[in-house]
Amino acid sequence: MISLDNVTMKYKASGRPALQGLTLDVDKGEFAFLIGPSGSGKSTFFRLLLKEDKPTSGDIQVGQFHVNKLPSRRVPLLRQSIGCVFQDFRLLQQKSVAANVAFALEVIGKPRSTIERVVPEVLEYVGLAGKADRMPYELSGGEMQRVAIARAIVNRPLLLLADEPTGNLDPTTSEEIVDVLDRVNRRGTTVVMATHDRHIVDAMRRRVLEFDMGRLVRDDQRGVYGVG
Numbered sequence: 001m002i003s004l005d006n007v008t009m010k011y012k013a014s015g016r017p018a019l020q021g022l023t024l025d026v027d028k029g030e031f032a033f034l035i036g037p038s039g040s041g042k043s044t045f046f047r048l049l050l051k052e053d054k055p056t057s058g059d060i061q062v063g064q065f066h067v068n069k070l071p072s073r074r075v076p077l078l079r080q081s082i083g084c085v086f087q088d089f090r091l092l093q094q095k096s097v098a099a100n101v102a103f104a105l106e107v108i109g110k111p112r113s114t115i116e117r118v119v120p121e122v123l124e125y126v127g128l129a130g131k132a133d134r135m136p137y138e139l140s141g142g143e144m145q146r147v148a149i150a151r152a153i154v155n156r157p158l159l160l161l162a163d164e165p166t167g168n169l170d171p172t173t174s175e176e177i178v179d180v181l182d183r184v185n186r187r188g189t190t191v192v193m194a195t196h197d198r199h200i201v202d203a204m205r206r207r208v209l210e211f212d213m214g215r216l217v218r219d220d221q222r223g224v225y226g227v228g
């Protein structure tokens with residue numbers, strides 16, 4: 001699903017590379033945690049997968065896409081096959097819950113009949129049945145993140161990238177959100193989640209990829225957060 005071969009990324013403005021000689025594979029259907037201190041390269045890794053930045057050297061494959069060689073006209077196709085969830089939810093504040101999710105399908109030209117069918121389904125799937133007409137400011141943080149997950153998965157992406165999705169949530173709500181991500185994964189979507197939340201990593205016992213100073217320093221199947 002994801003394959004990186006000796007990837008180095010050096011931003012023009014900074015001294016040491018943000019990622020250095022990174023080689024790793026994540027298989028279809030896996031759930032992997034990405035951990036490491038602030039500045040270790042986690043967000044850079046996500047940006048490279050989405051072709052929001054170009055690596056200085058090395059090779060990147062995501063699903064069928066050879067990211068390095070992908071012509072710009074095909075970049076939207078790559079991005080459509082990757083769902084993204086962020087710490088700060090990034091909902092459209094002027095749109096209802098249902099309209100936020102529908103928008104993800106409208107921009108890729110899905111017919112109205114499909115949108116009307118799948119939006120209620122996905123809202124129910126993430127635990128938001130009955131909240132379709134609420135506005136974002138009428139939701140709790142956990143509910144906002146459920147909307148963001150619904151929007152990210154409504155188009156059935158192959159891969160879901162979650163960048164500290166529980167960073168703004170209390171421990172109980174965080175567990176509920178990870179439970180939703182776990183269900184999405186069990187349905188077949190590959191999930192990579194960057195996190196600083198040791199309790200979640202220790203409770204889930206999934207693959208742990210640890211970055212430090214742009215290098216992969218640990219790759220454990222059924223790992224724990226560790227001493228870091």
Ligand SMILES: Nc1ncnc2c1ncn2[C@@H]1O[C@H](COP(=O)(O)OP(=O)(O)OP(=O)(O)O)[C@@H](O)[C@H]1O
Pocket residue numbers: 011012013014017018036037038039040041042043044045
């Ligand atoms: N646009 C940029 N220009 C220059 N340097 C950058 C840029 N983005 C990130 N960096 C640098 O690259 C390194 C890796 O940053 P990155 O954001 O990938 O870390 P991170 O592990 O996601 O951190 P956090 O846990 O705080 O989100 C850092 O040294 C950072 O300062």
